[in-house]
Every structure is written in C-alpha cells, then in structure tokens.
Amino acid sequence: MIKIIAILTLVISLFVSWVIPEKDLLPFAKEVLPQAQSFQKVTSSPLTYEGIVQGRDGKMQRVGYVVIDQAVGYGGPIKMATGIDLKGKIQKAIIVNYKDTPSFVQMVLKHGYLKQFIGKDITKPLNIEKDIDRVSGATYTSRGIAKAISQGSHAVARTQFKLNVSDEEVAFKFGAKEISVLLLVILMLIGVVLKNKKLRWVTLIGSLIFIGFKFNTPFSLANVAALLMGNFPSIRENLVWYILIIGIPIITFVAGRNLYCFWLCPFGALQEILSKIGGGSFTCCNKKIETKASKIKYALVYFALLAAILLQSPGFAGYEPYSTLFGLQGFGVAWLILPLVIFPSLLIKRFWCRFFCPGLILNEIILRPRKYIMGILEKGFPEKGKFKRVSEIKGTKGIEQLKESK
Numbered sequence: 001m002i003k004i005i006a007i008l009t010l011v012i013s014l015f016v017s018w019v020i021p022e023k024d025l026l027p028f029a030k031e032v033l034p035q036a037q038s039f040q041k042v043t044s045s046p047l048t049y050e051g052i053v054q055g056r057d058g059k060m061q062r063v064g065y066v067v068i069d070q071a072v073g074y075g076g077p078i079k080m081a082t083g084i085d086l087k088g089k090i091q092k093a094i095i096v097n098y099k100d101t102p103s104f105v106q107m108v109l110k111h112g113y114l115k116q117f118i119g120k121d122i123t124k125p126l127n128i129e130k131d132i133d134r135v136s137g138a139t140y141t142s143r144g145i146a147k148a149i150s151q152g153s154h155a156v157a158r159t160q161f162k163l164n165v166s167d168e169e170v171a172f173k174f175g176a177k178e179i180s181v182l183l184l185v186i187l188m189l190i191g192v193v194l195k196n197k198k199l200r201w202v203t204l205i206g207s208l209i210f211i212g213f214k215f216n217t218p219f220s221l222a223n224v225a226a227l228l229m230g231n232f233p234s235i236r237e238n239l240v241w242y243i244l245i246i247g248i249p250i251i252t253f254v255a256g257r258n259l260y261c262f263w264l265c266p267f268g269a270l271q272e273i274l275s276k277i278g279g280g281s282f283t284c285c286n287k288k289i290e291t292k293a294s295k296i297k298y299a300l301v302y303f304a305l306l307a308a309i310l311l312q313s314p315g316f317a318g319y320e321p322y323s324t325l326f327g328l329q330g331f332g333v334a335w336l337i338l339p340l341v342i343f344p345s346l347l348i349k350r351f352w353c354r355f356f357c358p359g360l361i362l363n364e365i366i367l368r369p370r371k372y373i374m375g376i377l378e379k380g381f382p383e384k385g386k387f388k389r390v391s392e393i394k395g396t397k398g399i400e401q402l403k404e405s406k
Helices: 002-019 026-032 102-110 113-117 139-159 176-194 197-214 221-228 239-255 259-264 266-278 287-293 296-310 322-326 332-342 351-355 359-379 395-405
Strands: 038-044 047-054 060-072 077-085 090-098
Touching (some): 026 038, 026 047, 026 060, 026 077, 026 090, 060 139, 090 102, 090 113, 090 139, 102 139, 221 239, 221 296, 239 259, 266 322, 296 359, 322 332
Antiparallel strands (some): 060 077, 077 090
C-alpha cells in the first residue's frame, strides 16, 4: 500500500508540474528594458514585448523590445529574458527560470557570464567559444544560455527589424569527451564478455579520470528527473547524455546485470580504491540493522524526485556529491556531506553505494521487468532434458513420442 501511494504521489506531482501555469513574466521585461513605461505583447513564439514610453507630445513611442526564449542546458531548459534597444543591440539578459542543475547556474552567474552579451548585435550567432567565452565546468549551461539569447534575438531581428537572419546550424559534437566515454563503454563490454578483472580495473580508473575529474559527467538522479519531466537535450551537443541515460540502461537490460555501478561509475571506482587503502573490512554486528539501513537510499530517491518535480527543477534531484568532488562545485552543506561519505569508504566497502546511491535502485527498476519477462519465457518452454534428439528416436513408438513432446 505504501509503495502504491508513493508511486501515485509521484505520478500526480509529475502531471501537476506539466499543467501548472507559468509565473508573470512582465517584471523580468522591466528589468532588462528599464526605460520602458509599459509593455505590449507583439508575438507569442517566442514571447516578445514591445517597450513603450509616453513622449512629450503625449504620443506613445517605442523604445525597444524584450524577448523571452529558452534552450536546454545540462539538466533541463533555461529560460532567458533579453532586452534589445532600437539599434538592435542587447541591453541586458537575465535568467527568468531554469530547470538546470543549480550549482552550474550559480557558477555561471558568479563568473559574470551574462555581462558578455551586453552590446552584442542581434544578428550575431552568439556561439560559445567563438563569440562568447564559456564558463569552465559549466559548459552545457553556458551553451544553453547563449542559445536561448541567440534564438530570441534572431527572432526579434527577423520579425521586428525585418532583417534576414538565420540561426546557425549546430555541428555534431564528437570530441575527446564523447570518444573517451564510448571507449570506456566498449572496454566495459569486452571485460564483461572475457570476465577479465584486470580490464575492469582499467575501466574503473579510466572512468574516474575521464567521466569523473576530467569531464564531470557521471550518471545522476537529476538526469532521470529531467527525463521524467520531458527535458531532452540536443543529441548533437549532448551525445554523452544519451549514452549514459539511454544506452547504459539498454545494455543493462540486455545483459541482465548492473554493469554501470560496478564497471563504469567514477564514484564507485573511488570508493573501491579507498576501501583497498583502508581495508574496507568493517561489518555491522547486526545484519538486520545493516539491511534496514540500506533502505535509506529508497527514501532519498523518492523525496529527491518528488522535490525536483514539485519545484520543477530536475537539478534538485541530484543529491549525490559528484559535482562537489569532481567539479569542485556545490553549496555549503555539500562540502560538509562530502567527507562524511568519503572517509567511511575507507572502512566500509562501497559505503555510498550500499546505503545512499540511487544507481542501485534505478538498475533494480530496469532489471525487475527483465526478470519477469524471462520468467514468462521460461514457463513457455519445457524443462531441460524433456526433449530427446530426433536421432535417438526410432520406429513407430519413437514417432509417437516425438508427436507428444511437440
């Protein structure tokens, strides 16, 4: 009954998050175009306002435009309001709303990333690393913000300034990050087939270096929340996201084993290394207490997903300490939690995995229907040894046996 109520609560919350009305956007328009006294809606897609003031002759005069558009960051969409003057220059850009990972958004704001857009022409592509400098450690968020501003500005250029501007087609991104992750997945599959423990350690250490510290893109519950809320990033720019969120679950289902947690998870690799250093041999004196403690992760996953859905921000589901460790990002409490997770891993093998990690639960959800399907398939076939080979069946009696067995 508790499980049914919990699932229904999540489903209802998810439905409500889809139909909840959006907050009033006019205060944001005033912030990016402060000289305007009032605003008049001129287009709906993207939402564009015309800023108006009353002249000395009493007539209403246009002073600029405000456009509100969105693009997908790392964990979800980011909605931007952009103020544009009559010369076609960007006056100011602010974040209206976001469903991206909060730590990435805070990093972008802390580095004054939005100031780069002031004075830019609305006909410019505004691509990061070409026209705009990205914020290291928050590349996807930087790109999402730039794309939202660029899309909105170009729309105003076309509809209000009657300029011939086309959005630049995004090239398929296939660089060091994508190659590293694909190679690690291939190594994992080879190691599983060969049952090679040494290759497993090569994959784990490679994952710790590249998926963890180098690129900071480990699988997170925030990704699952984004998926549930319908936030799909562009595959051209986020191939790694699809490899980890779509590809790995498919591999898990086909293989019938939790491969990511024990072969590819960078945080799991760190825990195993720490347990090698510290011994990792501590065991609870009471198995019942340990079993009950291992249920903590179910409650954490449930409340994290519920909070993300209710707050309409997938990033709130990412309670794991991955960003704090691998990207040196996080709020004050995150820096307190990190050592509480790291140091016990010296004494208890895979401490985080056993008691807090959502990965084991998600793999359980993937493997449970597989087990059910395989059970049905096995019931549809006779037990081993029931059939005899045709070459062993002789005479009329043998043919009758074959018919019965069929």
